[in-house]
Amino acid sequence: MGAVTITLNHFSAALVFAIFASIVFGITHRETTREMIRYGLYCFAMFVGGVIVAGWAMWVLRR
Amino acid sequence: MANSTAEKAKVAQPESVSMMAVLAPAIGWLIPGAGHIIQKRWIRGALLFISIVTLFLLGLAMQGRIYHANGGDILDMLGFVGDLGAGALYILTLANDWGQGAIAFATADYGTKFMIVAGLLNFIAVADAYHIAIGKKQ
Numbered sequence: 617m618g619a620v621t622i623t624l625n626h627f628s629a630a631l632v633f634a635i636f637a638s639i640v641f642g643i644t645h646r647e648t649t650r651e652m653i654r655y656g657l658y659c660f661a662m663f664v665g666g667v668i669v670a671g672w673a674m675w676v677l678r679r
Numbered sequence: 680m681a682n683s684t685a686e687k688a689k690v691a692q693p694e695s696v697s698m699m700a701v702l703a704p705a706i707g708w709l710i711p712g713a714g715h716i717i718q719k720r721w722i723r724g725a726l727l728f729i730s731i732v733t734l735f736l737l738g739l740a741m742q743g744r745i746y747h748a749n750g751g752d753i754l755d756m757l758g759f760v761g762d763l764g765a766g767a768l769y770i771l772t773l774a775n776d777w778g779q780g781a782i783a784f785a786t787a788d789y790g791t792k793f794m795i796v797a798g799l800l801n802f803i804a805v806a807d808a809y810h811i812a813i814g815k816k817q
């Protein structure tokens with residue numbers, strides 16, 4: 617796409633993905649505003665937590 | 680008089696609901712979040728638009744690859760289905776010949792996945808717009 621190029625590292629790419637996917641999940645999977653925010657935050661925590669846990673699991677397996 | 684007005688309203692309501700049930704998903708697919716916006720869910724629509732469009736554009740900026748209909752193998756076809764969900768963004772990308780993919784960068788593969796996920800998230804947003812239109816969700 618044109619001259620605009622962005623290079624994200626692994627963690628920031630996962631973080632960006634987690635933010636936007638959580639927003640969509642929160643809005644589409646719950647009824648009330650409060651529930652949407654809570655579920656969005658829960659999804660975000662699960663995405664980022666999953667990345668950290670998977671990262672440490674790979675570190676352990678590599679040793 | 681009052682009864683006839685009420686009867687007319689009863690008759691008119693299913694028609695407008697069925698019209699919206701077709702219109703909202705169609706517009707929502709073409710422009711992410713627009714299916715919510717035409718049903719006056721302004722903030723939800725704006726947030727969906729920002730999330731899905733940003734994810735797709737980031738994927739393009741990361742030099743991700745866009746899939747075509749005649750990709751060949753099954754994984755390419757699945758990628759095409761995902762990309763197709765982005766609606767006008769996908770059409771615009773194809774028309775401008777963007778999204779060629781750069782195999783020299785590992786992160787370009789992330790860009791490819793970002794675009795597929797943006798399309799898949801838009802499918803979820805379209806389903807949500809439909810549920811609002813038929814009254815299954817507020």
